[in-house]
Amino acid sequence: MIQxxxxxxxxxxxxxxxxxxxxxxxxFDLNKESTIGAAFLSQTIKLLDGDSGEEVAIKFxxxxxxxxxxxxxLAPMYYRNSNAAxxxxxxxxxxxxxxxxxxxxxxxxxxxxxxxxxxxxIGNKLDITLEDESKRAISFKEGEDFAIENGLYFHEVSxxxxxxxxxxxxxxxxxxxxxxxxxRVKNSTANGPGTSGTSNVExxxxxxxxxxxxxx
Amino acid sequence: xxxxDGEEFDVIILGTGITECILSGILSSTKHKKILHIDRQNYxxxxxxxxxxxxxxxxxxxxxxxLENSKFGRYRDWNVDLIxxxxxxxxxxxxxxxxxxxxxxxxxxxxxxxYVYHKNGKIYKIPSTEYEAVTSSLLGLFEKNRVKNFLQxxxxxxxxxxxxxQGINWEKNTMEEVYYKFGLGNSSQxxxxxxxxxxxxxxYVKQPCKECIERVILYSQSVxxxxxxxxxxxxxxxxxxxLPQAFARLSxxxxxxxxxxxxxxxxKFNEEGKFESLTIPQGTVKAPMVIADPSYxxxxxxxxxxxxxxxxxLLNHKVSSTDQKDSLQIILPQNQINRxxxxxxxxxxxxxxxxPKGWNLAIVSTILEKDNNDNPLNEIEPALKLLGDIEEKxxxxxxxxxxxxxGKKDNVFISKSYxxxxxxxxxxxxVKDIYKRVTGEDLxxx
Numbered sequence: 001m002i003q004x005x006x007x008x009x010x011x012x013x014x015x016x017x018x019x020x021x022x023x024x025x026x027x028f029d030l031n032k033e034s035t036i037g038a039a040f041l042s043q044t045i046k047l048l049d050g051d052s053g054e055e056v057a058i059k060f061x062x063x064x065x066x067x068x069x070x071x072x073x074l075a076p077m078y079y080r081n082s083n084a085a086x087x088x089x090x091x092x093x094x095x096x097x098x099x100x101x102x103x104x105x106x107x108x109x110x111x112x113x114x115x116x117x118x119x120x121x122i123g124n125k126l127d128i129t130l131e132d133e134s135k136r137a138i139s140f141k142e143g144e145d146f147a148i149e150n151g152l153y154f155h156e157v158s159x160x161x162x163x164x165x166x167x168x169x170x171x172x173x174x175x176x177x178x179x180x181x182x183x184r185v186k187n188s189t190a191n192g193p194g195t196s197g198t199s200n201v202e203x204x205x206x207x208x209x210x211x212x213x214x215x216x
Numbered sequence: 217x218x219x220x221d222g223e224e225f226d227v228i229i230l231g232t233g234i235t236e237c238i239l240s241g242i243l244s245s246t247k248h249k250k251i252l253h254i255d256r257q258n259y260x261x262x263x264x265x266x267x268x269x270x271x272x273x274x275x276x277x278x279x280x281x282x283l284e285n286s287k288f289g290r291y292r293d294w295n296v297d298l299i300x301x302x303x304x305x306x307x308x309x310x311x312x313x314x315x316x317x318x319x320x321x322x323x324x325x326x327x328x329x330x331y332v333y334h335k336n337g338k339i340y341k342i343p344s345t346e347y348e349a350v351t352s353s354l355l356g357l358f359e360k361n362r363v364k365n366f367l368q369x370x371x372x373x374x375x376x377x378x379x380x381x382q383g384i385n386w387e388k389n390t391m392e393e394v395y396y397k398f399g400l401g402n403s404s405q406x407x408x409x410x411x412x413x414x415x416x417x418x419x420y421v422k423q424p425c426k427e428c429i430e431r432v433i434l435y436s437q438s439v440x441x442x443x444x445x446x447x448x449x450x451x452x453x454x455x456x457x458x459l460p461q462a463f464a465r466l467s468x469x470x471x472x473x474x475x476x477x478x479x480x481x482x483x484k485f486n487e488e489g490k491f492e493s494l495t496i497p498q499g500t501v502k503a504p505m506v507i508a509d510p511s512y513x514x515x516x517x518x519x520x521x522x523x524x525x526x527x528x529x530l531l532n533h534k535v536s537s538t539d540q541k542d543s544l545q546i547i548l549p550q551n552q553i554n555r556x557x558x559x560x561x562x563x564x565x566x567x568x569x570x571x572p573k574g575w576n577l578a579i580v581s582t583i584l585e586k587d588n589n590d591n592p593l594n595e596i597e598p599a600l601k602l603l604g605d606i607e608e609k610x611x612x613x614x615x616x617x618x619x620x621x622x623g624k625k626d627n628v629f630i631s632k633s634y635x636x637x638x639x640x641x642x643x644x645x646x647v648k649d650i651y652k653r654v655t656g657e658d659l660x661x662x
Contacts, residue, residue, distance in 0.1 A: 039317065039320045039321065039465075039469065040320070066465060066468035066469045067468055067471075067473065067474070068464075068468050070218060070473070071218065071474060071475040071476070072477070073260075073474040073475055073477075075461035075464060075465065076260075076461065077321060077458055077462065077465070078465070080454065112290075199325075200324060201305075201324045201325060201326055201442050203313065203314060
């Protein structure tokens with residue numbers, strides 16, 4: 001199975017964990033403070049390979065911030081080797097889009113210019129605006145404009161009402177798979193991927209329950 | 217600003233070096249302590265951080281202009297440890313990493329070779345098994361058999377079974393007596409005591425042999441663990457600086473609050489002299505105790521009287537006589553270079569993602585022996601010679617500090633400076649020691 005690392009970014013209380021919990025467990029808990037104890041969550045999606053017509057499964061290893069974003073203390077390790085990022089803001093908080101923009105810039109800086117990380121900009125808490133449009137603080141167009149300008153995917157979603165959550169991951173998954181296939185073609189003509197020589201030591205990677213998974 | 221004014225914690229931890237981060241991770245995840253973890257700097261790791269080439273040049277006041285397109289490749293591809301150390305494959309730090317599952321964030325590779333220096337100016341692969349002992353060119357024909365006998369005796373010794381002792385009692389006889397019994401000469405003693413048991417000086421020969429033997433066993437087990445023929449050492453991809461980050465994440469996952477780039481002022485003690493609170497820009501925070509690295513309480517630490525020198529060398533070639541290995545450790549035993557302290561060299565490269573391809577990083581360290589030396593590099597000259605042409609070097613002399621008190625009086629628990637040793641065993645001892653003083657219990661690693 002192909003495995004990808006996906007990181008969540010965005011300020012505290014924009015609903016990062018809720019999005020993951022909805023995607024991975026199909027649950028929503030309004031009072032849940034933050035994810036406790038889990039190193040990262042995994043979820044597998046299926047998609048169709050356009051060329052072969054076969055179904056392929058890809059697995060996301062999803063890293064949540066564990067609160068380390070609250071005082072701008074995310075470690076470089078968090079960003080390292082991430083294949084995709086979901087940058088979240090709160091549609092009902094006027095400041096939160098500009099903060100999301102900062103997270104996008106931070107991510108790009110940390111990964112360096114030659115990264116091919118796929119970024120999705122997500123406005124969360126759509127349910128609140130659907131109930132009462134006056135609570136909306138950031139228009140669809142504002143979010144979309146920034147996303148287009150920076151080459152990001154963009155959606156407005158609700159983790160609470162389960163609107164658009166699955167689609168975020170499906171879209172990212174398809175894009176990652178395409179990238180993966182292109183790279184594989186390139187590497188088969190060149191001389192294999194980056195690392196040479198010895199392989200890594202397997203101390204234990206018990207995080208996932210399938211033994212075939214490894215570093216992507 | 218997200219205020220924390222008046223907030224109470226179980227433990228406040230200052231500094232994000234590896235010692236502090238392991239304690240934070242364990243106290244948070246297994247003891248469910250509410251932790252506030254602060255660093256005044258804007259990066260994780262303190263003295264145990266790994267920094268990129270630009271940060272390295274800045275730290276040593278070398279000009280960074282043009283570094284982006286220089287011969288050194290991309291500066292981001294460098295991850296240079298400020299304190300070089302390797303992990304024994306079967307050592308306590310690996311046990312801690314596995315038991316806390318922090319291994320989920322880290323990837324390791326073996327160090328390809330482990331070498332020892334001989335006064336003839338050459339380096340030799342360290343024999344660690346009976347087979348390697350008899351094939352090593354380090355040992356003369358007769359010596360080979362004696363070392364083989366010694367290693368056999370070590371591997372068969374059972375404490376409860378006197379038949380396996382061959383007259384040696386581990387708790388009573390000294391290592392000197394063991395060497396005498398097996399007729400081991402100076403150069404064998406040097407590689408057993410310094411390159412396998414990793415003693416930095418010769419003080420151990422007068423001590424009961426048990427500790428030394430246990431260290432030799434640790435070495436042999438570590439060599440065997442991930443396939444013999446290489447070295448007993450592991451090293452994380454992207455540098456040691458990954459370790460404190462991984463433990464910090466563990467702590468955060470269980471609710472630990474992290475604040476980098478946060479200045480501390482106004483540390484207050486109550487009338488009994490016990491720690492009470494400190495102030496940060498987000499307000500005054502309280503806790504019954506604080507754990508800190510020595511730099512946060514300069515008045516509460518003292519010098520051990522020892523200074524170490526550390527010299528970071530950038531090489532655009534492999535170290536010679538090592539079969540083009542990309543990563544290795546070389547130990548220069550004190551006797552072989554007429555010193556009292558061993559010199560350690562850690563060589564790392566692109567296989568561990570700490571340099572761009574075509575480059576190697578060699579970090580030389582030892583305890584300084586001459587006071588007021590105008591040119592401390594003199595002391596590590598035999599090591600520098602082994603490295604061949606050095607494209608750039610950075611060196612630093614630092615005092616090794618230790619806390620004056622054990623923290624019981626003021627509830628301020630201070631870690632020790634990292635020593636010049638090549639491995640982490642003394643750091644994990646400090647972690648266990650602080651853990652015991654803080655919780656009153658032994659740290660049990662499963």
